[in-house]
Amino acid sequence: MKLFKKKNELYLSDKQPLSSVGMVMLIISYVVLFAWSLAILWPLSDMIISAFNGRQEQYLMINTNFSFSLKHFDYLFNETLYFTWVKNTIFIAVVTAILTLIIVSFTGFAYSRYRFKGRKASLMAIMLIQTIPAFAGITAYFTMHSIISSIIPVFSRQMMLILIYAGGGIAGNTFILKGYIDSISTELDDAARIDGCSSMQVYRLIIMPIAKPMLAIIALWSFIGPFMDYLLPRVLLTSPESYTLAAGLFTLINDFRTLNQPAFAAGGLLTAVPIVALFIILQKQLVSGLSSGSVKG
Amino acid sequence: MNVILKNIGKKYEGREEFTLKNINLEIEDKDFCVILGPSGCGKTTLLRMIAGLNSITEGDLLFNNKRMNKVPSKDRDIAMVFQSYALYPHMTVYENMAFSLAMRKERKKVIDERVMEAAELLQIKQYLYSKPSDISGGQRQRVALGRAMVRKPSVFLMDEPLSNLDAKLREHMRVELVRLHKALGTTSIYVTHDQTEAMTMATKIVLMNDGKIQQAGKPDEFYNRPANIFVAKFIGSPTMNIIEGKMTGGKFVANHGLIVITPSPTDAEFLKAYEGKPVSVGIRPERFESGGQFGDTFTATIDVVEMLGKEKILYTRLENDSEIIISTPGHFAYAVDEVHSFGFDVGAIHFFCTETGIRIN
Numbered sequence: 159m160k161l162f163k164k165k166n167e168l169y170l171s172d173k174q175p176l177s178s179v180g181m182v183m184l185i186i187s188y189v190v191l192f193a194w195s196l197a198i199l200w201p202l203s204d205m206i207i208s209a210f211n212g213r214q215e216q217y218l219m220i221n222t223n224f225s226f227s228l229k230h231f232d233y234l235f236n237e238t239l240y241f242t243w244v245k246n247t248i249f250i251a252v253v254t255a256i257l258t259l260i261i262v263s264f265t266g267f268a269y270s271r272y273r274f275k276g277r278k279a280s281l282m283a284i285m286l287i288q289t290i291p292a293f294a295g296i297t298a299y300f301t302m303h304s305i306i307s308s309i310i311p312v313f314s315r316q317m318m319l320i321l322i323y324a325g326g327g328i329a330g331n332t333f334i335l336k337g338y339i340d341s342i343s344t345e346l347d348d349a350a351r352i353d354g355c356s357s358m359q360v361y362r363l364i365i366m367p368i369a370k371p372m373l374a375i376i377a378l379w380s381f382i383g384p385f386m387d388y389l390l391p392r393v394l395l396t397s398p399e400s401y402t403l404a405a406g407l408f409t410l411i412n413d414f415r416t417l418n419q420p421a422f423a424a425g426g427l428l429t430a431v432p433i434v435a436l437f438i439i440l441q442k443q444l445v446s447g448l449s450s451g452s453v454k455g
Numbered sequence: 456m457n458v459i460l461k462n463i464g465k466k467y468e469g470r471e472e473f474t475l476k477n478i479n480l481e482i483e484d485k486d487f488c489v490i491l492g493p494s495g496c497g498k499t500t501l502l503r504m505i506a507g508l509n510s511i512t513e514g515d516l517l518f519n520n521k522r523m524n525k526v527p528s529k530d531r532d533i534a535m536v537f538q539s540y541a542l543y544p545h546m547t548v549y550e551n552m553a554f555s556l557a558m559r560k561e562r563k564k565v566i567d568e569r570v571m572e573a574a575e576l577l578q579i580k581q582y583l584y585s586k587p588s589d590i591s592g593g594q595r596q597r598v599a600l601g602r603a604m605v606r607k608p609s610v611f612l613m614d615e616p617l618s619n620l621d622a623k624l625r626e627h628m629r630v631e632l633v634r635l636h637k638a639l640g641t642t643s644i645y646v647t648h649d650q651t652e653a654m655t656m657a658t659k660i661v662l663m664n665d666g667k668i669q670q671a672g673k674p675d676e677f678y679n680r681p682a683n684i685f686v687a688k689f690i691g692s693p694t695m696n697i698i699e700g701k702m703t704g705g706k707f708v709a710n711h712g713l714i715v716i717t718p719s720p721t722d723a724e725f726l727k728a729y730e731g732k733p734v735s736v737g738i739r740p741e742r743f744e745s746g747g748q749f750g751d752t753f754t755a756t757i758d759v760v761e762m763l764g765k766e767k768i769l770y771t772r773l774e775n776d777s778e779i780i781i782s783t784p785g786h787f788a789y790a791v792d793e794v795h796s797f798g799f800d801v802g803a804i805h806f807f808c809t810e811t812g813i814r815i816n
Contacts (some may be wrong), residue, residue, distance in 0.1 A: 273468065343539055343541065345537045345538070345539050345541035346541050346543065348503075348506075348508050348535070348537065348541065349535070349537060349541040349543075349602075350543075350554075351507075351508065351527075351528050351529065352506060352507075352508075352528045352529060352533065352534065352535050352555075353529070353554050353555035353558055353602075354529040354555055354558035354559055355529070355558060359558075364543055367545040368544060368545055
C-alpha cells in the first residue's frame with residue numbers, strides 16, 4: 159500500500175531521478191564533504207575549547223579534563239603585549255585597506271575607461287609580476303627601507319610593511335575592479351559628463367556607488383591580509399612592541415621563555431573579532447552586490 | 456540655437472580611414488533634425504561629436520556662430536538622451552533628474568520646481584522616489600527625457616531613444632516627442648535607423664551612408680525626390696523598384712527588354728544628355744496603375760500576395776523572373792498565379808544615372 163502511494167506522489171524536481179550509480183556518487187560526495195568539514199572544524203573547536211580550559215597549562219595536552227576559566231585570556235592581556243599587537247595590526251590593516259582602495263580606484267577606473275599607450279602591456283606586466291610572491295623581494299625591501307628612512311626618519315618598518323601589503327594588493331585588485339567597471343555602461347559616463355561632471359566626479363558620484371560591492375570585497379581582503387601574514391612582519395619587524403598579531407602570537411609557541419600554548423589559542427580566537435566586525439559592517443554592501451545584479455537586472 | 460557643421464571630419468585613433476569626412480550641415484533654430492542611416496554609417500559618431508563626447512578631427516562646429524570644437528560637453532548647453540537611457544542606477548528618479556542642476560549648484564528650490572514641472576509634463580510624478588530598476592522601460596524612457604529637459608538646454612540630442620521600446624509604445628512616444636519638441640521649442644537632433652521615425656517626426660532629415668551625407672531636406676522631398684539610388688531604396692516600404700536599362704530613341708528600355716517607358720516631356724528634357732547611356736528607373740510600388748490601359752504596360756505573374764488590410768502588396772515576376780513589387784488598394788481582387796498587365800504613373804518615375812547613382816530628373 160505504501161509503495162503504491164509513493165508512486166502517486168508528484169515528482170517535482172527538475173532533475174532526472176537518481177540512478178543507482180548516481181545514488182552511490184551522491185553518498186560519496188557527502189562523505190567527502192563531511193570529512194572535509196571535520197578537517198576544518200575539529201582543530202577550530204579544539205582551539206576554542208583549549209582557550210577556555212583552565213586545566214591546560216603551558217603545553218597543550220589533548221585530554222578530557224575541562225574546567226571553564228578565563229585565565230589564558232588574563233595571561234594574554236596582562237603578561238604579553240597583546241593589545242599593542244592588536245593596535246599595530248589594526249593600524250596596518252586599516253591603512254593598507256584605505257591605501258589599496260584609493261589606488262585601486264584610480265588604476266581600475268583608468269584601465270577600464272581610458273585608452274593609452276602601453277595599456278595592454280602594463281596590464282600584462284602587472285599580471286605577471288603578481289605571480290612572484292611578495293617575500294621574494296625581501297632584500298630589496300630592506301634596502302628600500304634603509305634608503306627611505308635615512309631621508310625621512312619617521313618612516314618605520316611598519317610603514318614599509320603597509321607599502322608592501324598595499325603594493326601587492328594593487329595588482330590583483332586592479333584587475334578585479336577593472337573587470338567590474340568594464341561591465342558598467344560607458345553611456346553612464348557620457349551622461350554624467352554632459353550633466354557637468356569632471357572625470358573625478360564621474361568616478362566619485364557615478365561609478366563608485368555602483369562598484370560599491372566590489373570595493374567592499376577589496377577592502378575586506380586587504381584588511382584581512384595583515385592579520386594572516388606571518389612571514390613579512392616576522393622578518394621586517396624587529397622589536398616585540400612593533401609586532402603584528404600573527405608575529406606576536408607566534409612568540410607564544412616557538413620561544414620556550416614565553417611559551418604558553420593555551421594563550422596562543424585564546425589570542426588566535428580573538429584575532430577573528432576585528433575581521434568579523436568589518437564583515438558585519440560591510441555585509442549590506444556585499445550582499446546587495448550579490449543580489450542586485452541578478453534579481454533586478 | 457542654430458547648429459552649423461562645416462567640413463567636419465572624424466578619424467578614430469588607430470584607424471586608417473576617416474569615419475566621417477566633409478560633413479556640411481545647417482540645422483536651424485527649433486528644427487527637429489533626424490539623422491538617419493543604416494548601422495555603421497557614422498550617425499552616432501556625428502551626434503557624439505556635436506555633444507562633445509568625441510573629438511572633432513577637422514572642420515568647425517558652430518552653435519549660434521560660436522566655435523564649439525574645444526568646449527567641454529558640460530559647457531555646450533546641450534542635453535542628451537541615450538539609447539540605454541543611462542539612468543544612474545543608485546539614484547532615485549528624482550535624484551536622476553535633479554543631478555545635472557545639482558552639479559551646476561542650482562538652488563534647491565529651483566531644482567525642485569524644475570523637476571516637478573518636468574515630472575508633471577511627462578506624467579511620472581508617482582515614480583519620483585522609485586529607483587530606475589523598479590520602473591518599466593517606457594517610464595525609464597520618460598525619466599531620461601525628463602532628465603534632459605530639466606536643464607532647459609538649447610540643443611536636445613537623442614541617440615535612438617525609442618529603439619528599446621515595444622512597437623505600440625514606440626508609436627505613442629513618437630507622437631509625444633513631437634509634442635514635447637513643440638512645447639519646448641528647442642533645437643532637437645535625433646539619431647535613428649528607423650525611416651518611419653524619421654519621416655514622421657522630422658522637420659529636416661539627414662540621410663547618411665558610408666560617412667557621407669546622401670541627402671538633407673524635408674521628409675516629403677525624401678520620398679518624392681530622392682537624390683540618388685541609395686536614398687530611393689532606403690526610404691519607403693516596400694522598397695522602391697529599381698530597373699536598370701538604357702535610353703534608346705528617347706525611350707527607356709530595360710536591360711531585359713520587357714519594360715519600355717516613355718518619359719514625360721519634362722523628364723525627356725533632362726534625359727536628352729543620357730541618350731544611349733545606362734540609366735536606372737525607380738518607381739514606388741504604389742505608383743503602378745492596375746489594368747494597364749494607359750500608355751506603356753508590362754505583364755507580370757503574381758507570385759505572393761501580402762494582405763495588409765488597407766493595401767495589398769503584390770510580389771510579381773516578369774517573364775525573365777525579375778521581381779517587381781506593386782502595391783494596390785486592399786479591396787482590389789488579385790490572386791496568386793494570375794497574370795496581369797500594369798502601367799506606370801509617368802509623372803512619378805525617378806530617373807537615375809546607373810554609374811553614379813545620381814538623380815537625373
